Amino acid sequence: MNEEISKLIDLQEIDSEIAGFNREIQDRQQEIADREQSIADKETAIEECLARTAELEQKKRDVTAEHEDAGARIKERQNKMMQVQTSREHQALLKEIEESKKLLKETEEQMLAIMEQIEEKTREAEELKNLCQGEKELLNQELDKVKKAIRKIESRRKSVTKKRDELAAELQGAILKRYNMLLSKRDGLAVVQAIDGVCQGCFMSIPPQQFNEVRKGSKMNLCPTCQRILYFKEEETVEA
Ligand SMILES: [Zn+2]
Structure with a gap:
Protein backbone atom coordinates (compact mmCIF):
# COMPACT_ATOMS: atom_id res chain seq x y z
CA MET A 1 0.00 0.00 0.00
CA ASN A 2 1.01 3.55 -0.73
CA GLU A 3 2.95 4.85 2.26
CA GLU A 4 1.01 8.12 2.39
CA ILE A 5 -2.29 6.24 2.63
CA SER A 6 -0.96 4.00 5.33
CA LYS A 7 0.12 7.05 7.34
CA LEU A 8 -3.29 8.60 6.86
CA ILE A 9 -4.92 5.45 8.21
CA ASP A 10 -2.69 5.67 11.30
CA LEU A 11 -3.45 9.36 11.67
CA GLN A 12 -7.19 8.70 11.49
CA GLU A 13 -6.85 6.04 14.16
CA ILE A 14 -5.03 8.46 16.43
CA ASP A 15 -7.55 11.24 15.81
CA SER A 16 -10.43 8.91 16.58
CA GLU A 17 -8.69 8.01 19.83
CA ILE A 18 -8.26 11.71 20.69
CA ALA A 19 -11.93 12.36 19.86
CA GLY A 20 -12.81 9.52 22.23
CA PHE A 21 -10.77 11.14 25.00
CA ILE A 150 -9.97 13.85 33.74
CA ARG A 151 -6.31 14.40 34.60
CA LYS A 152 -5.62 10.79 33.67
CA ILE A 153 -7.44 11.11 30.35
CA GLU A 154 -5.68 14.39 29.65
CA SER A 155 -2.28 12.88 30.20
CA ARG A 156 -3.15 10.01 27.83
CA ARG A 157 -4.46 12.53 25.36
CA LYS A 158 -1.23 14.51 25.63
CA SER A 159 0.98 11.56 24.74
CA VAL A 160 -1.32 10.52 21.88
CA THR A 161 -1.41 14.11 20.61
CA LYS A 162 2.38 14.14 20.57
CA LYS A 163 2.32 11.00 18.42
CA ARG A 164 -0.22 12.67 16.17
CA ASP A 165 1.92 15.75 15.67
CA GLU A 166 4.94 13.62 14.78
CA LEU A 167 2.98 11.60 12.27
CA ALA A 168 1.29 14.67 10.79
CA ALA A 169 4.70 16.24 10.25
CA GLU A 170 5.62 13.30 8.00
CA LEU A 171 2.73 13.97 5.63
CA GLN A 172 2.79 16.27 2.64
CA GLY A 173 1.33 19.67 3.40
CA ALA A 174 -1.47 19.47 0.81
CA ILE A 175 -2.53 15.99 1.89
CA LEU A 176 -2.54 16.95 5.56
CA LYS A 177 -4.58 20.04 4.78
CA ARG A 178 -7.17 17.98 2.92
CA TYR A 179 -7.22 15.42 5.71
CA ASN A 180 -7.71 18.09 8.40
CA MET A 181 -10.45 19.74 6.38
CA LEU A 182 -12.28 16.41 5.96
CA LEU A 183 -11.81 15.63 9.64
CA SER A 184 -13.55 18.80 10.70
CA LYS A 185 -16.27 18.73 8.01
CA ARG A 186 -16.99 15.00 8.11
CA ASP A 187 -17.65 14.46 11.78
CA GLY A 188 -14.10 13.41 12.71
CA LEU A 189 -13.90 10.75 10.01
CA ALA A 190 -11.61 11.55 7.09
CA VAL A 191 -10.18 8.14 6.16
CA VAL A 192 -12.55 5.22 5.73
CA GLN A 193 -12.54 1.69 4.48
CA ALA A 194 -14.19 0.63 1.30
CA ILE A 195 -15.88 -2.74 1.78
CA ASP A 196 -17.52 -4.58 -1.11
CA GLY A 197 -17.50 -1.41 -3.17
CA VAL A 198 -19.21 0.64 -0.49
CA CYS A 199 -17.72 3.67 1.30
CA GLN A 200 -17.91 3.09 5.05
CA GLY A 201 -18.19 6.81 5.72
CA CYS A 202 -21.38 7.57 3.77
CA PHE A 203 -22.37 4.02 2.77
CA MET A 204 -22.74 4.93 -0.88
CA SER A 205 -21.41 2.75 -3.71
CA ILE A 206 -18.11 3.45 -5.38
CA PRO A 207 -17.88 2.83 -9.15
CA PRO A 208 -16.29 -0.63 -9.76
CA GLN A 209 -13.31 0.76 -11.59
CA GLN A 210 -12.54 3.15 -8.75
CA PHE A 211 -13.01 0.38 -6.22
CA ASN A 212 -10.37 -1.62 -8.07
CA GLU A 213 -8.00 1.31 -7.74
CA VAL A 214 -8.77 1.54 -4.05
CA ARG A 215 -7.94 -2.16 -3.74
CA LYS A 216 -4.61 -1.63 -5.41
CA GLY A 217 -3.89 1.18 -2.97
CA SER A 218 -1.22 2.70 -5.18
CA LYS A 219 -2.74 6.17 -5.21
CA MET A 220 -5.14 8.19 -3.16
CA ASN A 221 -8.83 7.74 -3.92
CA LEU A 222 -11.66 9.91 -2.66
CA CYS A 223 -15.24 8.77 -2.24
CA PRO A 224 -17.23 10.38 -5.09
CA THR A 225 -20.09 11.10 -2.66
CA CYS A 226 -18.54 12.28 0.63
CA GLN A 227 -14.97 12.99 -0.58
CA ARG A 228 -13.46 10.96 2.24
CA ILE A 229 -10.13 9.24 1.64
CA LEU A 230 -10.74 5.57 0.87
CA TYR A 231 -8.61 2.55 1.63
CA PHE A 232 -8.94 -1.18 1.32
CA LYS A 233 -8.06 -3.77 3.92
CA GLU A 234 -7.57 -7.34 2.69
CA GLU A 235 -8.90 -9.29 5.70
CA GLU A 236 -12.25 -7.48 5.66
CA THR A 237 -13.11 -9.16 2.35
CA VAL A 238 -11.89 -12.52 3.62
CA GLU A 239 -14.26 -12.23 6.59
CA ALA A 240 -17.12 -11.16 4.34
ZN1 LIG B 1 -18.35 8.27 1.12
Whole structure:
Protein backbone atom coordinates (compact mmCIF):
# COMPACT_ATOMS: atom_id res chain seq x y z
CA MET A 1 0.00 0.00 0.00
CA ASN A 2 1.01 3.55 -0.73
CA GLU A 3 2.95 4.85 2.26
CA GLU A 4 1.01 8.12 2.39
CA ILE A 5 -2.29 6.24 2.63
CA SER A 6 -0.96 4.00 5.33
CA LYS A 7 0.12 7.05 7.34
CA LEU A 8 -3.29 8.60 6.86
CA ILE A 9 -4.92 5.45 8.21
CA ASP A 10 -2.69 5.67 11.30
CA LEU A 11 -3.45 9.36 11.67
CA GLN A 12 -7.19 8.70 11.49
CA GLU A 13 -6.85 6.04 14.16
CA ILE A 14 -5.03 8.46 16.43
CA ASP A 15 -7.55 11.24 15.81
CA SER A 16 -10.43 8.91 16.58
CA GLU A 17 -8.69 8.01 19.83
CA ILE A 18 -8.26 11.71 20.69
CA ALA A 19 -11.93 12.36 19.86
CA GLY A 20 -12.81 9.52 22.23
CA PHE A 21 -10.77 11.14 25.00
CA ASN A 22 -12.50 14.45 24.36
CA ARG A 23 -15.91 12.80 24.52
CA GLU A 24 -14.97 11.04 27.75
CA ILE A 25 -13.86 14.33 29.33
CA GLN A 26 -17.05 16.03 28.15
CA ASP A 27 -19.20 13.24 29.59
CA ARG A 28 -17.46 13.55 32.95
CA GLN A 29 -17.90 17.33 32.94
CA GLN A 30 -21.55 16.94 31.94
CA GLU A 31 -22.11 14.56 34.84
CA ILE A 32 -20.83 17.23 37.26
CA ALA A 33 -22.85 19.95 35.53
CA ASP A 34 -26.01 17.82 35.88
CA ARG A 35 -25.38 17.34 39.59
CA GLU A 36 -24.78 21.07 40.04
CA GLN A 37 -27.98 21.84 38.16
CA SER A 38 -29.97 19.48 40.34
CA ILE A 39 -28.63 21.24 43.47
CA ALA A 40 -29.37 24.68 42.01
CA ASP A 41 -32.93 23.57 41.16
CA LYS A 42 -33.49 22.43 44.73
CA GLU A 43 -32.07 25.67 46.10
CA THR A 44 -34.53 27.60 43.94
CA ALA A 45 -37.37 25.40 45.18
CA ILE A 46 -36.29 26.04 48.80
CA GLU A 47 -36.31 29.79 48.18
CA GLU A 48 -39.78 29.50 46.69
CA CYS A 49 -40.96 27.57 49.74
CA LEU A 50 -39.55 30.22 52.07
CA ALA A 51 -41.08 33.06 50.07
CA ARG A 52 -44.45 31.28 50.13
CA THR A 53 -44.10 30.76 53.90
CA ALA A 54 -43.41 34.47 54.40
CA GLU A 55 -46.53 35.29 52.37
CA LEU A 56 -48.58 32.89 54.47
CA GLU A 57 -47.20 34.38 57.70
CA GLN A 58 -48.33 37.81 56.55
CA LYS A 59 -51.76 36.45 55.65
CA LYS A 60 -51.95 34.81 59.07
CA ARG A 61 -51.20 38.14 60.77
CA ASP A 62 -53.91 39.87 58.72
CA VAL A 63 -56.53 37.22 59.47
CA THR A 64 -55.57 37.18 63.16
CA ALA A 65 -56.07 40.94 63.33
CA GLU A 66 -59.46 40.52 61.62
CA HIS A 67 -60.33 37.78 64.11
CA GLU A 68 -59.37 39.92 67.09
CA ASP A 69 -61.34 42.87 65.71
CA ALA A 70 -64.43 40.70 65.39
CA GLY A 71 -64.04 39.51 68.99
CA ALA A 72 -63.63 43.07 70.27
CA ARG A 73 -66.63 44.23 68.23
CA ILE A 74 -68.84 41.53 69.78
CA LYS A 75 -67.86 42.63 73.31
CA GLU A 76 -68.40 46.28 72.47
CA ARG A 77 -71.85 45.62 70.94
CA GLN A 78 -72.83 43.43 73.86
CA ASN A 79 -72.01 46.26 76.30
CA LYS A 80 -73.96 48.68 74.15
CA MET A 81 -77.02 46.39 74.32
CA MET A 82 -77.54 47.32 77.96
CA GLN A 83 -77.84 50.98 77.11
CA VAL A 84 -80.17 50.89 74.10
CA GLN A 85 -83.78 51.95 74.53
CA THR A 86 -85.68 50.94 71.40
CA SER A 87 -86.26 47.54 70.02
CA ARG A 88 -85.06 48.76 66.63
CA GLU A 89 -81.65 49.65 68.06
CA HIS A 90 -81.62 46.33 69.89
CA GLN A 91 -82.33 44.44 66.66
CA ALA A 92 -79.59 46.33 64.81
CA LEU A 93 -77.02 45.46 67.49
CA LEU A 94 -78.07 41.82 67.52
CA LYS A 95 -77.58 41.68 63.76
CA GLU A 96 -74.10 43.17 64.07
CA ILE A 97 -73.21 40.68 66.79
CA GLU A 98 -74.39 37.78 64.62
CA GLU A 99 -72.31 39.00 61.70
CA SER A 100 -69.23 39.41 63.87
CA LYS A 101 -69.70 35.91 65.29
CA LYS A 102 -69.88 34.54 61.79
CA LEU A 103 -66.68 36.39 60.92
CA LEU A 104 -65.06 35.11 64.12
CA LYS A 105 -65.75 31.55 63.05
CA GLU A 106 -64.64 32.12 59.45
CA THR A 107 -61.37 33.76 60.43
CA GLU A 108 -60.65 30.96 62.88
CA GLU A 109 -61.05 28.39 60.12
CA GLN A 110 -58.87 30.48 57.84
CA MET A 111 -56.16 30.72 60.49
CA LEU A 112 -56.14 26.94 60.91
CA ALA A 113 -55.92 26.40 57.17
CA ILE A 114 -53.07 28.90 56.87
CA MET A 115 -51.15 27.29 59.71
CA GLU A 116 -51.51 23.92 58.02
CA GLN A 117 -50.13 25.37 54.79
CA ILE A 118 -47.22 26.96 56.66
CA GLU A 119 -46.44 23.63 58.28
CA GLU A 120 -46.57 21.87 54.93
CA LYS A 121 -44.28 24.41 53.24
CA THR A 122 -41.84 24.32 56.16
CA ARG A 123 -41.72 20.54 55.97
CA GLU A 124 -41.21 20.68 52.21
CA ALA A 125 -38.33 23.15 52.63
CA GLU A 126 -36.75 20.92 55.29
CA GLU A 127 -36.93 17.88 53.05
CA LEU A 128 -35.40 19.81 50.16
CA LYS A 129 -32.62 21.09 52.41
CA ASN A 130 -31.78 17.55 53.48
CA LEU A 131 -31.77 16.32 49.89
CA CYS A 132 -29.65 19.29 48.86
CA GLN A 133 -27.16 18.62 51.63
CA GLY A 134 -26.83 14.98 50.58
CA GLU A 135 -26.36 15.91 46.95
CA LYS A 136 -23.72 18.50 47.84
CA GLU A 137 -21.74 15.94 49.81
CA LEU A 138 -21.99 13.48 46.92
CA LEU A 139 -20.93 16.18 44.48
CA ASN A 140 -17.84 16.97 46.55
CA GLN A 141 -16.83 13.32 46.52
CA GLU A 142 -17.53 13.05 42.79
CA LEU A 143 -15.63 16.25 42.02
CA ASP A 144 -12.42 14.74 43.36
CA LYS A 145 -12.94 11.50 41.46
CA VAL A 146 -13.85 13.25 38.22
CA LYS A 147 -10.92 15.65 38.46
CA LYS A 148 -8.56 12.73 38.89
CA ALA A 149 -10.17 10.82 36.01
CA ILE A 150 -9.97 13.85 33.74
CA ARG A 151 -6.31 14.40 34.60
CA LYS A 152 -5.62 10.79 33.67
CA ILE A 153 -7.44 11.11 30.35
CA GLU A 154 -5.68 14.39 29.65
CA SER A 155 -2.28 12.88 30.20
CA ARG A 156 -3.15 10.01 27.83
CA ARG A 157 -4.46 12.53 25.36
CA LYS A 158 -1.23 14.51 25.63
CA SER A 159 0.98 11.56 24.74
CA VAL A 160 -1.32 10.52 21.88
CA THR A 161 -1.41 14.11 20.61
CA LYS A 162 2.38 14.14 20.57
CA LYS A 163 2.32 11.00 18.42
CA ARG A 164 -0.22 12.67 16.17
CA ASP A 165 1.92 15.75 15.67
CA GLU A 166 4.94 13.62 14.78
CA LEU A 167 2.98 11.60 12.27
CA ALA A 168 1.29 14.67 10.79
CA ALA A 169 4.70 16.24 10.25
CA GLU A 170 5.62 13.30 8.00
CA LEU A 171 2.73 13.97 5.63
CA GLN A 172 2.79 16.27 2.64
CA GLY A 173 1.33 19.67 3.40
CA ALA A 174 -1.47 19.47 0.81
CA ILE A 175 -2.53 15.99 1.89
CA LEU A 176 -2.54 16.95 5.56
CA LYS A 177 -4.58 20.04 4.78
CA ARG A 178 -7.17 17.98 2.92
CA TYR A 179 -7.22 15.42 5.71
CA ASN A 180 -7.71 18.09 8.40
CA MET A 181 -10.45 19.74 6.38
CA LEU A 182 -12.28 16.41 5.96
CA LEU A 183 -11.81 15.63 9.64
CA SER A 184 -13.55 18.80 10.70
CA LYS A 185 -16.27 18.73 8.01
CA ARG A 186 -16.99 15.00 8.11
CA ASP A 187 -17.65 14.46 11.78
CA GLY A 188 -14.10 13.41 12.71
CA LEU A 189 -13.90 10.75 10.01
CA ALA A 190 -11.61 11.55 7.09
CA VAL A 191 -10.18 8.14 6.16
CA VAL A 192 -12.55 5.22 5.73
CA GLN A 193 -12.54 1.69 4.48
CA ALA A 194 -14.19 0.63 1.30
CA ILE A 195 -15.88 -2.74 1.78
CA ASP A 196 -17.52 -4.58 -1.11
CA GLY A 197 -17.50 -1.41 -3.17
CA VAL A 198 -19.21 0.64 -0.49
CA CYS A 199 -17.72 3.67 1.30
CA GLN A 200 -17.91 3.09 5.05
CA GLY A 201 -18.19 6.81 5.72
CA CYS A 202 -21.38 7.57 3.77
CA PHE A 203 -22.37 4.02 2.77
CA MET A 204 -22.74 4.93 -0.88
CA SER A 205 -21.41 2.75 -3.71
CA ILE A 206 -18.11 3.45 -5.38
CA PRO A 207 -17.88 2.83 -9.15
CA PRO A 208 -16.29 -0.63 -9.76
CA GLN A 209 -13.31 0.76 -11.59
CA GLN A 210 -12.54 3.15 -8.75
CA PHE A 211 -13.01 0.38 -6.22
CA ASN A 212 -10.37 -1.62 -8.07
CA GLU A 213 -8.00 1.31 -7.74
CA VAL A 214 -8.77 1.54 -4.05
CA ARG A 215 -7.94 -2.16 -3.74
CA LYS A 216 -4.61 -1.63 -5.41
CA GLY A 217 -3.89 1.18 -2.97
CA SER A 218 -1.22 2.70 -5.18
CA LYS A 219 -2.74 6.17 -5.21
CA MET A 220 -5.14 8.19 -3.16
CA ASN A 221 -8.83 7.74 -3.92
CA LEU A 222 -11.66 9.91 -2.66
CA CYS A 223 -15.24 8.77 -2.24
CA PRO A 224 -17.23 10.38 -5.09
CA THR A 225 -20.09 11.10 -2.66
CA CYS A 226 -18.54 12.28 0.63
CA GLN A 227 -14.97 12.99 -0.58
CA ARG A 228 -13.46 10.96 2.24
CA ILE A 229 -10.13 9.24 1.64
CA LEU A 230 -10.74 5.57 0.87
CA TYR A 231 -8.61 2.55 1.63
CA PHE A 232 -8.94 -1.18 1.32
CA LYS A 233 -8.06 -3.77 3.92
CA GLU A 234 -7.57 -7.34 2.69
CA GLU A 235 -8.90 -9.29 5.70
CA GLU A 236 -12.25 -7.48 5.66
CA THR A 237 -13.11 -9.16 2.35
CA VAL A 238 -11.89 -12.52 3.62
CA GLU A 239 -14.26 -12.23 6.59
CA ALA A 240 -17.12 -11.16 4.34
ZN1 LIG B 1 -18.35 8.27 1.12
